[in-house]
Amino acid sequence: MSGLELENISMRFDLPNGSYVQALQDVSLKLEPGQLLSVLGPSGCGKSTLLNIVAGFLAPTGGRISLNGQAVRGPDAERGVVFQKGALFEWMNVRDNVSFGPRMAGQGAAQYGPKVDHLIDTVGLADFREKAIYELSGGMQQRVALARCLANDPDVILMDEPLGALDALTREKMQAMVLNLWKETGKTVILITHSVEEALLLGERLIVMAPRPGRIYREYQLPFADQGVGRDLREIKKLPDFAARREEILSMIWNMEEEIMGSQGAAA
Amino acid sequence: MTGLAILVVYAALFAGSALVMRVIRRGMQERHDLTSLKTVTFGDESAIRPDRAASVISILVAFLLWGAFTGSKLVPFHVPGPFLGETSFSYEIRSASGEVQGGTALIYAGTEVPAQPPGADVVASVPRGRDQLIRLPDGGQAFSVDGIPISAGQTVDVAHGRVSMTPKGTLSFAADKGLQMEPIWLPSPEAVASRFLEIARSGYQNFTLWEHLGASLMRVLAGFALGALVGIPLGYAMGLSGWFRGWFDPIVEFMRPVPPLALIPLVIIWFGIWESGKVVLLFLAALWVMTIAARAGVSGVNITKVHAAYSLGASKWQLLRHVILPNSLPEIFTGARVAMGVCWGTVVAAELVAAQKGAGMMIIAASKFQLTDIVLMGIILIGVIGYGIDVLMRVAERKLVPWKGQS
Numbered sequence: 073m074s075g076l077e078l079e080n081i082s083m084r085f086d087l088p089n090g091s092y093v094q095a096l097q098d099v100s101l102k103l104e105p106g107q108l109l110s111v112l113g114p115s116g117c118g119k120s121t122l123l124n125i126v127a128g129f130l131a132p133t134g135g136r137i138s139l140n141g142q143a144v145r146g147p148d149a150e151r152g153v154v155f156q157k158g159a160l161f162e163w164m165n166v167r168d169n170v171s172f173g174p175r176m177a178g179q180g181a182a183q184y185g186p187k188v189d190h191l192i193d194t195v196g197l198a199d200f201r202e203k204a205i206y207e208l209s210g211g212m213q214q215r216v217a218l219a220r221c222l223a224n225d226p227d228v229i230l231m232d233e234p235l236g237a238l239d240a241l242t243r244e245k246m247q248a249m250v251l252n253l254w255k256e257t258g259k260t261v262i263l264i265t266h267s268v269e270e271a272l273l274l275g276e277r278l279i280v281m282a283p284r285p286g287r288i289y290r291e292y293q294l295p296f297a298d299q300g301v302g303r304d305l306r307e308i309k310k311l312p313d314f315a316a317r318r319e320e321i322l323s324m325i326w327n328m329e330e331e332i333m334g335s336q337g338a339a340a
Numbered sequence: 341m342t343g344l345a346i347l348v349v350y351a352a353l354f355a356g357s358a359l360v361m362r363v364i365r366r367g368m369q370e371r372h373d374l375t376s377l378k379t380v381t382f383g384d385e386s387a388i389r390p391d392r393a394a395s396v397i398s399i400l401v402a403f404l405l406w407g408a409f410t411g412s413k414l415v416p417f418h419v420p421g422p423f424l425g426e427t428s429f430s431y432e433i434r435s436a437s438g439e440v441q442g443g444t445a446l447i448y449a450g451t452e453v454p455a456q457p458p459g460a461d462v463v464a465s466v467p468r469g470r471d472q473l474i475r476l477p478d479g480g481q482a483f484s485v486d487g488i489p490i491s492a493g494q495t496v497d498v499a500h501g502r503v504s505m506t507p508k509g510t511l512s513f514a515a516d517k518g519l520q521m522e523p524i525w526l527p528s529p530e531a532v533a534s535r536f537l538e539i540a541r542s543g544y545q546n547f548t549l550w551e552h553l554g555a556s557l558m559r560v561l562a563g564f565a566l567g568a569l570v571g572i573p574l575g576y577a578m579g580l581s582g583w584f585r586g587w588f589d590p591i592v593e594f595m596r597p598v599p600p601l602a603l604i605p606l607v608i609i610w611f612g613i614w615e616s617g618k619v620v621l622l623f624l625a626a627l628w629v630m631t632i633a634a635r636a637g638v639s640g641v642n643i644t645k646v647h648a649a650y651s652l653g654a655s656k657w658q659l660l661r662h663v664i665l666p667n668s669l670p671e672i673f674t675g676a677r678v679a680m681g682v683c684w685g686t687v688v689a690a691e692l693v694a695a696q697k698g699a700g701m702m703i704i705a706a707s708k709f710q711l712t713d714i715v716l717m718g719i720i721l722i723g724v725i726g727y728g729i730d731v732l733m734r735v736a737e738r739k740l741v742p743w744k745g746q747s
């Protein structure tokens with residue numbers, strides 16, 4: 073029993089006015105170790121809710137979730153999270169942020185030092201080890217967040233729009249970095265994104281979710297992530313296959329958004 | 341009238357020095373940091389920097405006005421003081437037999453009468469700032485002064501003063517008082533300074549100046565330390581546990597609006613007027629401020645930081661130590677500055693009520709003997725120390741919380 077397993081996960085938020093939101097309904101998913109899953113879907117379809125459940129921040133109202141056969145009960149070092157922003161500790165410098173996990177586990181500097189320094193080098197921040205967090209740009213901060221997550225050596229890495237706040241160019245560079253790190257480390261990754269391109273480039277598997285109730289709408293197996301390792305991602309984007317998939321998924325999500333807007337328009 | 345004149349002079353100094361500084365600075369090089377390059381400053385609070393020159397001039401003006409109104413030797417100009425010197429007026433009297441006789445009265449106001457005064461019918465010496473009855477020759481009854489008729493209760497303006505007639509018919513001379521303050525209302529800066537030196541050297545009311553100020557400071561530090569020691573953990577507990585929050589919310593919210601001064605009578609009844617009572621009072625003054633600051637510090641922590649820490653394997657204790665505590669430091673510092681201010685104000689007030697030593701005790705004891713210079717010195721020292729405490733806290737804050745306001 074290895075890997076991440078979600079069985080009929082449901083999440084229902086009761087609202088103060090007596091009604092409720094069915095954020096997720098019967099979401100089932102099995103992720104083998106080392107897989108990278110991209111999650112796409114219109115706004116409000118329950119992507120963040122799903123991720124929060126896997127991370128252990130929320131308990132689902134129905135269903136079971138387990139990692140390597142162990143039920144998930146709360147946040148844990150085996151499931152690392154990279155947030156969109158605001159999760160770094162401003163009162164620590166770059167190195168102390170990256171070494172946070174090992175230090176909390178009681179490791180000494182001699183033990184974690186080489187690994188932490190290597191990770192900081194890998195994300196290209198060798199000259200910024202001693203810098204304060206607020207002295208870094210947004211893209212640099214996200215690289216610190218990534219390195220911090222990796223330094224803890226989790227089995228699963230969960231990312232909720234980790235590159236969402238970055239400019240296009242930085243974002244492209246970071247996509248290549250994520251892809252290479254994923255291949256190097258062989259981690260299981262769940263990546264939530266709003267960018268169809270990013271989902272296609274990075275995801276071995278891709279699920280598209282639909283709202284009301286939040287559920288898995290369509291699932292794909294994709295070749296692009298394997299092709300992209302060590303290559304210029306812009307070449308991948310030019311492939312005819314890639315463009316076709318992108319158009320297909322874009323129009324699917326477009327239609328879903330239309331539907332939501334339409335039904336809201338009709339209700340109003 | 342005088343008050344209005346002072347206000348006008350003050351406003352003129354305010355505007356005048358602004359103009360002068362503007363002219364002086366016109367030739368100087370412009371700075372080119374972001375703030376000075378902003379074109380929109382009116383309405384952009386962040387673009388408003390205190391003009392240090394204005395602060396310096398403001399303090400200077402306060403001293404100049406103080407000196408000018410107290411006849412200080414440190415200040416080159418003064419408002420008119422009480423008339424000092426020689427003056428005279430003429431009078432007419434009617435003797436018991438009905439005979440009319442004129443004469444002149446020579447007045448030495450606030451100065452010595454010379455050994456051989458020039459010839460006059462009456463010579464009188466009037467002490468500075470006082471009225472003085474003028475004894476006329478032969479016990480005659482005056483009926484005019486400087487040619488103006490006068491009767492009991494009336495007053496006639498003469499050179500450098502006023503002559504009035506008492507109900508009994510005696511003349512009384514008062515020299516012009518001028519605008520300067522009597523030392524008992526407002527002593528001059530140098531009087532306060534020399535009093536400061538004297539007390540710094542030989543003490544006041546059985547204790548040295550440093551013992552007085554040290555006593556107040558120690559009370560503040562003790563009360564503040566106790567308040568922080570209890571208040572910060574309590575605030576954390578209220579931020580971390582619903583039961584604590586529910587239990588202490590009514591108490592904190594009830595105690596918060598009660599000014600510490602209102603507690604003085606109760607604290608005196610319970611703990612007496614000596615040290616323990618004061619420390620308890622200051623403890624209470626600091627406690628609620630620190631509790632609320634710590635609680636706000638905990639609720640101010642970004643939930644993603646907490647989630648991140650747990651996902652990196654932190655325990656609850658580690659989360660408290662490495663995330664919640666540092667994250668709440670800016671709030672704690674803000675609270676500590678407020679608490680220190682409140683404590684310093686409260687200790688002075690408590691010492692006014694009862695104390696053997698302390699800054700407040702010094703000024704209340706001095707006021708009983710109308711030693712206004714000591715009162716003024718005490719007020720200045722209290723202000724300077726309070727300001728000094730705040731500056732120190734700000735320095736400590738910049739050292740310990742460099743990330744404040746940076747993200």
Ligand SMILES: Nc1ncnc2c1ncn2[C@@H]1O[C@H](COP(=O)(O)OP(=O)(O)OP(=O)(O)O)[C@@H](O)[C@H]1O
Pocket residue numbers: 085093094095113114115116117118119120121122286
């Ligand atoms: N705490 C909550 N209380 C009530 N409803 C909630 C809560 N959190 C989420 N929801 C609802 O659950 C649904 C899914 O929210 P979720 O944040 O998972 O969407 P998302 O797919 O991440 O959207 P986005 O792409 O905009 O981030 C939404 O309809 C939202 O209103």
Ligand SMILES: [Mg+2]
Pocket residue numbers: 119120121
């Ligand atoms: Mg979301």
